[in-house]
Amino acid sequence: MKKWLSLALAGAFATVGMPGLALAADPIQVGVIANLTGQDVKTSVQMSRGVELAADDINAAGGINGQPIKLIVEDSEYRAQEALNAATKLYTVDKVEAAIMFGGSSLMIPVAQLAKEQGKVLLNTSSSSPKLGEYPGTLFSILPLDDILAKDLGNLVADSGAKTAAVVVPNNAFGMGVADAAAAAFKEKGGTIVETIAYTEGQPNYRADIQVLASKKPDAIITCGYGDDSRTILRTVRELGIDAPWYAAYPSILEVENKDWMNGKLSGVDNGGYSQGVGKAVLDKYKAKYNEDEVMAHVYYGYDAMMVLAEAMKKSGTDAASIAKTMPEVVKTYEGASGKIVWDDRGQRIDPPLDVITYKDGKFEITGTRN
Amino acid sequence: MLDFAIYSLTVIAIWSVLALSLNLQFGMTGLVNFGQILPFAIGCYAAGISASLGYSWWVGALAALVVAPVFSLVVILPAQRLSQDYWALITLGAAEIFRLTMLNTPSFAGGADGLNVPRFPSPTVALCVALGLFAVSFLFAQRISGSPFGRMLRVIREDEVLASTLGRNPIRYQASVSAVAWIMAAAAGLAYGHFSGYVAPTSFTVTETFIIWTAVIVGGPGRNIGVVVGAVIIQLLGVSSRFVAQWVDLPSDLIANLRLASFGLILVVMFIYRPQGLIPERREVHDVERN
Numbered sequence: 001m002k003k004w005l006s007l008a009l010a011g012a013f014a015t016v017g018m019p020g021l022a023l024a025a026d027p028i029q030v031g032v033i034a035n036l037t038g039q040d041v042k043t044s045v046q047m048s049r050g051v052e053l054a055a056d057d058i059n060a061a062g063g064i065n066g067q068p069i070k071l072i073v074e075d076s077e078y079r080a081q082e083a084l085n086a087a088t089k090l091y092t093v094d095k096v097e098a099a100i101m102f103g104g105s106s107l108m109i110p111v112a113q114l115a116k117e118q119g120k121v122l123l124n125t126s127s128s129s130p131k132l133g134e135y136p137g138t139l140f141s142i143l144p145l146d147d148i149l150a151k152d153l154g155n156l157v158a159d160s161g162a163k164t165a166a167v168v169v170p171n172n173a174f175g176m177g178v179a180d181a182a183a184a185a186f187k188e189k190g191g192t193i194v195e196t197i198a199y200t201e202g203q204p205n206y207r208a209d210i211q212v213l214a215s216k217k218p219d220a221i222i223t224c225g226y227g228d229d230s231r232t233i234l235r236t237v238r239e240l241g242i243d244a245p246w247y248a249a250y251p252s253i254l255e256v257e258n259k260d261w262m263n264g265k266l267s268g269v270d271n272g273g274y275s276q277g278v279g280k281a282v283l284d285k286y287k288a289k290y291n292e293d294e295v296m297a298h299v300y301y302g303y304d305a306m307m308v309l310a311e312a313m314k315k316s317g318t319d320a321a322s323i324a325k326t327m328p329e330v331v332k333t334y335e336g337a338s339g340k341i342v343w344d345d346r347g348q349r350i351d352p353p354l355d356v357i358t359y360k361d362g363k364f365e366i367t368g369t370r371n
Numbered sequence: 372m373l374d375f376a377i378y379s380l381t382v383i384a385i386w387s388v389l390a391l392s393l394n395l396q397f398g399m400t401g402l403v404n405f406g407q408i409l410p411f412a413i414g415c416y417a418a419g420i421s422a423s424l425g426y427s428w429w430v431g432a433l434a435a436l437v438v439a440p441v442f443s444l445v446v447i448l449p450a451q452r453l454s455q456d457y458w459a460l461i462t463l464g465a466a467e468i469f470r471l472t473m474l475n476t477p478s479f480a481g482g483a484d485g486l487n488v489p490r491f492p493s494p495t496v497a498l499c500v501a502l503g504l505f506a507v508s509f510l511f512a513q514r515i516s517g518s519p520f521g522r523m524l525r526v527i528r529e530d531e532v533l534a535s536t537l538g539r540n541p542i543r544y545q546a547s548v549s550a551v552a553w554i555m556a557a558a559a560g561l562a563y564g565h566f567s568g569y570v571a572p573t574s575f576t577v578t579e580t581f582i583i584w585t586a587v588i589v590g591g592p593g594r595n596i597g598v599v600v601g602a603v604i605i606q607l608l609g610v611s612s613r614f615v616a617q618w619v620d621l622p623s624d625l626i627a628n629l630r631l632a633s634f635g636l637i638l639v640v641m642f643i644y645r646p647q648g649l650i651p652e653r654r655e656v657h658d659v660e661r662n
Contacts, residue, residue: 176484
């Protein structure tokens with residue numbers, strides 16, 4: 001079937017005289033696992049589109065040594081069992097040597113175990129549990145682990161002059177990781193955490209969780225979270241009349257509920273470097289292809305994951321062992337959409353360029369850098 | 372492809388055991404258990420916690436098989452004077468309490484980060500364990516189904532008062548069958564923990580409970596072979612639709628939604644045109660004198 005398709009493509013290109021004949025070779029299949037249904041779909045879809053944009057760029061430039069990239073995108077439904085189904089299919093049936101994945105650590109870790117067993121590569125674009133460091137040679141992270149980014153978040157809150165802060169995070173690995181690291185950094189600089197709220201995701205109302213903040217009157221609120229939940233949290237806080245400024249890890253992932261109320265009140269740290277060079281080009285391509293203005297950091301992570309993978313394939317071949325060996329070399333000279341990537345010896349990202357971004361007049365503006 | 376077949380068969384075997392355990396309670400006895408994911412989670416967590424404490428796998432296995440029936444009694448005995456509606460609520464609540472407890476005890480159960488579980492040495496070993504567990508569970512469920520004990524379970528399902536007038540104590544039967552079913556589900560959880568290599572609270576939500584329920588309803592409550600067929604269909608639908616989706620040239624997020632929608636549509640059609648399940652329970656007539 002593949003050969004037949006290749007022949008047909010070659011024939012088609014030859015007929016119309018397009019300069020794409022070089023890409024008529026068998027495609028190199030790359031897996032993408034994302035929660036296209038279930039939770040955090042918006043962010044996940046954007047990551048997947050980031051990968052697509054990179055694949056488009058690679059193919060337009062002649063592919064991997066003449067072979068085009070073909071993406072096989074699988075839905076994880078944000079469930080561990082379905083993530084395993086998707087990964088097993090990709091690794092054992094489609095025979096992909098590497099997959100790029102979006103998902104929480106409860107999905108990422110079992111898939112990392114599977115990848116290790118199968119001798120394949122997994123690129124993480126979303127998860128930041130410390131457990132991810134246990135798979136060197138299998139799992140490579142494009143985004144920094146929580147403790148790195150959240151430490152800067154804690155410092156940012158302390159630098160703002162706040163003496164007391166409350167922490168409001170989802171009760172998951174992401175939320176707790178941010179809460180612990182940010183609180184520790186804030187306290188180290190003399191701040192006091194007056195309340196820590198770890199809410200269970202998916203509730204229609206968070207009044208019972210948030211109510212306690214009204215009496216604590218914190219100078220600032222440290223947070224992180226996703227989409228619908230963050231919107232509901234913000235609405236609850238507004239309704240309760242709590243007016244403290246918000247400091248978030250990846251503020252652009254939050255869904256702002258009331259633009260006027262939130263104007264100038266939400267800021268935080270995000271991976272930097274998007275606004276210039278590669279990041280700017282990716283943003284422009286994204287807007288042009290998908291006709292969407294709200295772009296999240298995960299577009300850049302997806303783009304960088306595909307690019308790093310492709311560079312490693314170009315350099316040393318397409319089998320998983322070569323990819324795993326070459327990628328750490330490749331990133332040393334790679335300037336990505338999310339800035340320069342530095343990995344520790346486990347393949348986990350450290351020292352990322354971090355921007356301080358603030359929500360003003362309906363959009364985020366870069367108002368400083370931390371690194 | 373063979374690797375994928377081995378993987379799929381392992382998943383099907385494990386979920387079939389879970390479906391059989393629910394069938395013992397709901398299909399045969401009429402106990403509406405909306406928290407059957409709880410004993411499954413106990414099995415997974417027993418494997419994870421024993422591994423995190425440095426014990427061998429069999430310590431986790433032993434713990435799961437002891438803790439699960441005790442939990443079943445703790446959950447079910449307070450409900451003995453209540454009607455079936457309350458059994459559903461109590462079991463649903465118990466499963467959520469367990470999940471949230473695991474989520475909020477990071478030092479013991481890993482919290483949101485979860486726990487690693489030692490994986491089976493190879494996919495073939497995982498398949499053999501899963502098939503072995505399935506064979507034992509199926510034969511055991513069949514044995515119960517055909518025994519006088521099983522017939523009394525059905526009497527209780529149809530009319531508890533009638534069972535009482537026959538001199539039987541319904542709650543004793545219900546407790547017994549629950550304990551057995553929870554051991555079965557805990558064993559499935561143990562196998563699943565060692566198969567996936569990881570346990571976290573997000574794997575035991577209400578969604579998972581309803582997947583088991585769907586398998587039982589689609590296959591045919593009350594009939595062991597029926598619920599196994601249901602489990603096979605549900606798992607195969609999830610897996611095979613990925614291949615179909617791959618042939619369609621549409622945006623991946625749209626395909627993902629269509630895949631889930633088609634899945635739901637098939638279930639709705641089933642419920643409308645074949646509510647008794649694909650392999651319904653046979654009506655049995657027994658001569659009391661001869662039994």
